Amino acid sequence: MIYQRSSQLFAEAEKVIPGGVNSPVRAFKAVGGTPIFVKSAKGAYLYDEDGNRLIDYINSWGPMILGHAYEPVVEAVIEKAKLGTSFGMPTELETQIAAFAVSMVPNIDKIRFVNSGTEACMSAVRLARGFTKRDKIIKFAGCYHGHSDSFLIQAGSGAVTFGTPNSPGVTAGTAKDTLLAKYNDLENVKTLIEANKNEIAAIIVEPVAGNMGCIPPVKGFLEGLRELCTANGILLIFDEVMTGFRLARGGVQELFNINADIVCFGKVIGGGLPVGAFAARAEIMNYLAPLGPVYQAGTLSGNPLAMAAGLAMLQALDSDREIFKRLEEKTAYLGAGIERVLKANNVVFTINRIGSMISVHFDANPVTDFQSAGAGDNETFKKFFHGLVAEGVYIAPSAYETWFITDALTYEDLDFTIQAIDKVSKAF
Numbered sequence: 492m493i494y495q496r497s498s499q500l501f502a503e504a505e506k507v508i509p510g511g512v513n514s515p516v517r518a519f520k521a522v523g524g525t526p527i528f529v530k531s532a533k534g535a536y537l538y539d540e541d542g543n544r545l546i547d548y549i550n551s552w553g554p555m556i557l558g559h560a561y562e563p564v565v566e567a568v569i570e571k572a573k574l575g576t577s578f579g580m581p582t583e584l585e586t587q588i589a590a591f592a593v594s595m596v597p598n599i600d601k602i603r604f605v606n607s608g609t610e611a612c613m614s615a616v617r618l619a620r621g622f623t624k625r626d627k628i629i630k631f632a633g634c635y636h637g638h639s640d641s642f643l644i645q646a647g648s649g650a651v652t653f654g655t656p657n658s659p660g661v662t663a664g665t666a667k668d669t670l671l672a673k674y675n676d677l678e679n680v681k682t683l684i685e686a687n688k689n690e691i692a693a694i695i696v697e698p699v700a701g702n703m704g705c706i707p708p709v710k711g712f713l714e715g716l717r718e719l720c721t722a723n724g725i726l727l728i729f730d731e732v733m734t735g736f737r738l739a740r741g742g743v744q745e746l747f748n749i750n751a752d753i754v755c756f757g758k759v760i761g762g763g764l765p766v767g768a769f770a771a772r773a774e775i776m777n778y779l780a781p782l783g784p785v786y787q788a789g790t791l792s793g794n795p796l797a798m799a800a801g802l803a804m805l806q807a808l809d810s811d812r813e814i815f816k817r818l819e820e821k822t823a824y825l826g827a828g829i830e831r832v833l834k835a836n837n838v839v840f841t842i843n844r845i846g847s848m849i850s851v852h853f854d855a856n857p858v859t860d861f862q863s864a865g866a867g868d869n870e871t872f873k874k875f876f877h878g879l880v881a882e883g884v885y886i887a888p889s890a891y892e893t894w895f896i897t898d899a900l901t902y903e904d905l906d907f908t909i910q911a912i913d914k915v916s917k918a919f
């Protein structure tokens with residue numbers, strides 16, 4: 492495939508946009524080369540600026556669960572746009588999508604819409620701190636909760652030591668209120684809680700991790716977090732920005748039958764427009780301004796185009812009772828196919844999979860946390876990535892990412908992908 496025009500466009504972009512991209516994950520830092528510029532997308536396919544077609548396994552990093560340019564969403568946005576694109580005043584549509592989301596997700600009474608997953612997580616933590624009147628939070632190494640200061644704390648520090656900033660610009664003062672724990676390690680969490688008695692406001696977790704590859708929780712991990720939180724007056728925040736409306740109608744709370752205290756959403760809930768949301772029981776949500784003392788706001792929050800897209804998406808998911816089963820079956824089929832060809836080609840690998848999330852790691856050991864996720868062979872991944880692009884299959888340009896299966900993918904697309912992986916891995 493030829494990437495002449497993409498390369499030219501990237502060179503132009505670099506002059507006026509830092510690194511040529513508006514989000515670092517789009518750059519090809521981990522794999523080399525220059526990013527592919529997209530012209531359009533429909534269903535399971537991306538069409539790039541050089542006229543290539545790629546089967547898409549990123550799907551805008553999650554939102555396009557029903558495929559690109561999904562008709563009901565596109566129609567809803569077009570219709571709303573004609574009526575005005577923003578008012579800064581309440582609209583009926585906001586209540587409609589709020590009521591709909593509350594009806595789909597267990598254990599929430601009220602929801603507030605924001606403009607990104609970052610904002611949702613940032614606001615959820617502020618709310619938890621206001622509600623509990625405590626300052627510290629526990630987060631897990633390798634879990635991503637957006638780029639707000641308190642979450643940009645690096646992995647690797649000892650169990651009871653304070654986190655150190657991993658991005659310049661995050662102050663030591665902020666970092667010291669974020670305690671780092673190891674994913675899937677309850678003992679580690681217990682130690683942190685004991686060392687910080689009555690100081691921890693919240694534990695925030697990706698209940699199925701998706702930002703270090705796909706890492707499902709081990710048996711008892713989420714149950715254990717729930718118990719520890721309840722016993723210690725800590726709020727449990729499920730960051731379901733990736734998993735919400737993806738792994739089940741009601742997300743991981745429904746899937747594993749565990750209640751969180753605050754739940755964050757993004758990605759699917761906006762149907763591909765910039766949307767995030769956070770939700771909880773009324774008792775907690777009523778702490779927010781204008782009812783309560785915790786301030787949170789947004790000029791474009793609840794934007795009519797975004798709400799129309801989100802509502803159309805949620806309605807489509809709600810009306811199709813087979814959707815999550817079908818997605819899981821497609822993902823299982825793809826996973827089995829990849830396993831078959833990688834084995835036949837003597838490649839060392841581990842595949843993690845749950846629902847419509849899957850990741851391939853070039854390492855023989857189980858991948859259960861940030862450390863094991865980092866053990867994969869990145870040189871093999873680079874060949875894998877570029878080989879697949881050459882075959883017309885697009886996965887995320889980093890070994891730390893999950894692939895997202897969309898309902899627009901046909902079994903022919905999946906077979907095509909498996910064959911491409913066979914071909915590429917033969918040449919490793």
Ligand SMILES: *Cc1c(COP(=O)(O)O)cnc(C)c1O
Nearest residue numbers: 607608609635636637732733757
């Ligand atoms: C993507 C993501 C975020 C951040 O959402 P943005 O919309 O990119 O700000 C937060 N948490 C999780 C789990 C995510 O996957």
